[in-house]
Amino acid sequence: xxxxxxxxxxxxxxxxxxxxxxxxxxxxxxxxxxxxxxxxxxxxxxxxxxxxxxxxxxxxxxxxxxxxxxxxxxxxxxxxxxxxxxxxxxxxxxxxxxxxxxxxxx
Amino acid sequence: xxxxxxxxxxxxxxxxxxxxxxxxxxxxxxxxxxxxxxxxxxxxxxxxxxxxxxxxxxxxxxxxxxxxxxxxxxxxxxxxxxxxxxxxxxxxxxxxxxxxxxxxxxxxxxxxxxxxxxxxxxx
Numbered sequence: 001x002x003x004x005x006x007x008x009x010x011x012x013x014x015x016x017x018x019x020x021x022x023x024x025x026x027x028x029x030x031x032x033x034x035x036x037x038x039x040x041x042x043x044x045x046x047x048x049x050x051x052x053x054x055x056x057x058x059x060x061x062x063x064x065x066x067x068x069x070x071x072x073x074x075x076x077x078x079x080x081x082x083x084x085x086x087x088x089x090x091x092x093x094x095x096x097x098x099x100x101x102x103x104x105x106x
Numbered sequence: 107x108x109x110x111x112x113x114x115x116x117x118x119x120x121x122x123x124x125x126x127x128x129x130x131x132x133x134x135x136x137x138x139x140x141x142x143x144x145x146x147x148x149x150x151x152x153x154x155x156x157x158x159x160x161x162x163x164x165x166x167x168x169x170x171x172x173x174x175x176x177x178x179x180x181x182x183x184x185x186x187x188x189x190x191x192x193x194x195x196x197x198x199x200x201x202x203x204x205x206x207x208x209x210x211x212x213x214x215x216x217x218x219x220x221x222x223x224x225x226x227x228x229x
Binding site: 001030032034036038042043044045046048049050053055087089091092093094095096097098099100101 | 156
């Protein structure tokens with residue numbers, strides 16, 4: 001199975017900060033990596049797909065990039081509604097797998 | 107409005123069975139491969155299973171293969187998950203989720219999610 005190592009597991013940040021979350025895959029994904037935001041008691045929400053494509057309706061302060069097997073989610077200027085847990089997911093090879101999540105706290 | 111509405115969760119004893127359902131509305135169900143994803147209390151997300159648009163292909167996580175069966179009824183816009191031989195580690199919120207734009211196992215991202223139904227396996 002493809003392992004996704006997500007870091008950090010948690011971070012503290014302030015409104016207006018630039019935040020970067022990394023997801024490292026154990027093998028190549030051909031860009032089939034997605035990022036999700038999840039708030040407590042809610043379903044995940046798709047933010048980024050195929051590594052760098054912004055999902056319709058998602059704020060442009062979210063962006064994704066890739067370099068080999070390293071993937072990055074960046075929030076350019078953290079807003080109050082962005083405090084949540086973020087997950088990466090590979091959709092290249094079954095079984096699809098998720099990273100362990102990054103909790104973004106105030 | 108796009109909706110995925112899960113039902114069928116509840117408390118079940120170890121070794122028991124449960125059938126989850128997910129009714130889709132507001133989008134063309136037959137254009138989407140359908141998944142189940144689960145989340146144990148306080149834990150991360152775990153992909154469970156997928157079924158193709160026609161229902162002709164299914165794939166399972168190792169942790170549930172041989173115990174769970176995914177199916178769909180396109181005439182009813184409904185996805186199912188039959189769960190047998192349940193274990194304590196199956197305790198989780200189960201999310202129904204839809205994805206399209208796939209090429210075989212390669213998919214862009216899971217675009218639509220239900221709110222989940224809680225399954226608790228305990229004696």
